[in-house]
Amino acid sequence: MTVRFTPPYPQPHATRSSLLKRFLRGWNSWIHALFDKSYTMKMGEMHLPALSFYIANELPLVRRILETDAEIFPKHAFLHDLLDPLIGNSVFSSNGQDWHDQRTMVNPAFSHTALKRVFPMMAAAVGDLLATMRARDLSQPVAIDPLATHVAADVIFRTMFSRALDADGAREIFDAFHDYQKQAQRHSMLRLYRLPGLGYQGRARRAAARIHAVFAGIVAARYAATHDRGEDILQSLIDARHPQTGAAFTEREVMEQISTIFLAGHETAASAITWALYLLARDPALQDAIRAEAGNAPLTYESLKGLTVTRNVFRETLRLYPPLSFLVRSVTCPVDMRDKHLEPGAMLVVSPWLVQRNRDNFPEPHGFDPDRFDDPAQAQACRHAYLPFGKGPRVCIGAGFAQQEALLTLAGIVASFDLATIPGDDPEPISRLTLRAGNGVRLRLTRR
Numbered sequence: 001m002t003v004r005f006t007p008p009y010p011q012p013h014a015t016r017s018s019l020l021k022r023f024l025r026g027w028n029s030w031i032h033a034l035f036d037k038s039y040t041m042k043m044g045e046m047h048l049p050a051l052s053f054y055i056a057n058e059l060p061l062v063r064r065i066l067e068t069d070a071e072i073f074p075k076h077a078f079l080h081d082l083l084d085p086l087i088g089n090s091v092f093s094s095n096g097q098d099w100h101d102q103r104t105m106v107n108p109a110f111s112h113t114a115l116k117r118v119f120p121m122m123a124a125a126v127g128d129l130l131a132t133m134r135a136r137d138l139s140q141p142v143a144i145d146p147l148a149t150h151v152a153a154d155v156i157f158r159t160m161f162s163r164a165l166d167a168d169g170a171r172e173i174f175d176a177f178h179d180y181q182k183q184a185q186r187h188s189m190l191r192l193y194r195l196p197g198l199g200y201q202g203r204a205r206r207a208a209a210r211i212h213a214v215f216a217g218i219v220a221a222r223y224a225a226t227h228d229r230g231e232d233i234l235q236s237l238i239d240a241r242h243p244q245t246g247a248a249f250t251e252r253e254v255m256e257q258i259s260t261i262f263l264a265g266h267e268t269a270a271s272a273i274t275w276a277l278y279l280l281a282r283d284p285a286l287q288d289a290i291r292a293e294a295g296n297a298p299l300t301y302e303s304l305k306g307l308t309v310t311r312n313v314f315r316e317t318l319r320l321y322p323p324l325s326f327l328v329r330s331v332t333c334p335v336d337m338r339d340k341h342l343e344p345g346a347m348l349v350v351s352p353w354l355v356q357r358n359r360d361n362f363p364e365p366h367g368f369d370p371d372r373f374d375d376p377a378q379a380q381a382c383r384h385a386y387l388p389f390g391k392g393p394r395v396c397i398g399a400g401f402a403q404q405e406a407l408l409t410l411a412g413i414v415a416s417f418d419l420a421t422i423p424g425d426d427p428e429p430i431s432r433l434t435l436r437a438g439n440g441v442r443l444r445l446t447r448r
Helices: 019-026 059-068 077-087 096-113 115-134 144-161 167-192 200-224 233-239 251-281 284-294 302-306 308-320 370-374 376-384 399-416
Strands: 043-048 051-056 327-330 335-337 340-342 347-350 417-420 429-431 435-437 442-447
Touching: 051 059, 059 327, 059 347, 077 167, 077 200, 077 251, 077 327, 096 115, 096 233, 096 251, 115 144, 115 399, 144 167, 144 200, 144 233, 144 251, 144 399, 167 200, 200 233, 200 251, 233 251, 251 284, 251 308, 251 399, 251 417, 251 435, 251 442, 284 308, 284 399, 284 417, 302 399, 308 370, 308 399, 370 376, 399 417
Parallel strands: 051 347
Antiparallel strands: 043 051, 327 347, 335 340, 417 442, 429 435
16 A cells, blocks of 8 residues: 655654643644554553543444443533533533433434535535635635635534625634634643643633624524524524423523534534645645546536545545544543553543554554545444544534535535645644644645
8 A cells, every 4th residue: 555645743752741741742732742652552541630531542442432331431521611611511512411402402403404405505605715716816825724714614604594604704713713722722731730720711711702703693683583583503493492391492502502513513624624625735636536526517416426536535634634633531430441440530532633543443544545445455444443523422413514515615626726735834733622734724726
């Protein structure tokens, strides 16, 4: 097997970092604290002043934590603390019966994300993005991250609110979410080391408020209306009723669910689309292959099935750069895993970043090779060691939605532009809440 190339990733340290070095390296990015053995170990452990946590890489353990015993490994309170300013107690962060009840209430909303139903909205959002890109001055490098955020957020806006997202709103979301990730990451590191918060939580709350402000008025107006109904996610959440009590979501609870769907639906997609465009820019032959399979006619819902190359590029992007690089769970009862005894309150971590870059699972794991998804020898790995959307009962419900959105966006951009990287301007993966390029992704675009 020969990979096409090896894209950037932080070179792991030779040995485990000291407590101080781990703090300094994790201040901006979780993956920068990893060392060589992190990528091959079956199960690791780390003890910080505020918390002990264990990283499970062995596939049977991953399956046990996320699938077979998922009920006794709920989401950890650390995650709630990290996300509370942004999404509160919503279906993403809740646990137990509360989660089951919320999931029952929000499930009808996802009928509005049926792939054939949302295809015209996605196509319109991609069309607007391409028009914006064609109008730009392409003599200078183009920052890809804000564009990917705009199209992903616009798709979610149209699905949730039946309206498009304007450029000012998209820019505010991009800037505020970047700020939120930085502030929340630093707040979390200080808490893990039992150090004073230094105001980072307050800064995170202010960044979250900027994001909420983009759509809070829409939610408030619809919630208060008795006649102005929509046919969208927002209306489904307003109409939802608790399965036992029959109570509706309060306006605040609707905002929390909307914020969750918005975060999950736009930020992860924007991250993956950005990285996919960077990978494609390094491979002109793949760009040609995508143009060939897409053809010259406008894409239809039915024609997406034929985008095999595009789909495999997206899958390989998610393997190399999973937007959620760490999935955190809580130990709720004493349990033994391998040679370790875990006490209640400890954190269990399953890392798509590590599992998908483990050479025991994938050959040449740091290399870019979309063809591995058609390789029979790697079929087992692609089924069991590939978890960018998680696994089990908490698997991301929007996986198909994200893939359809990415196929339309990648095929549309590649059909309209030649993409090229800028020598010496390599993106650096930074893992906070999501995986982004710390220095951004800039490409050369040439109109076709």
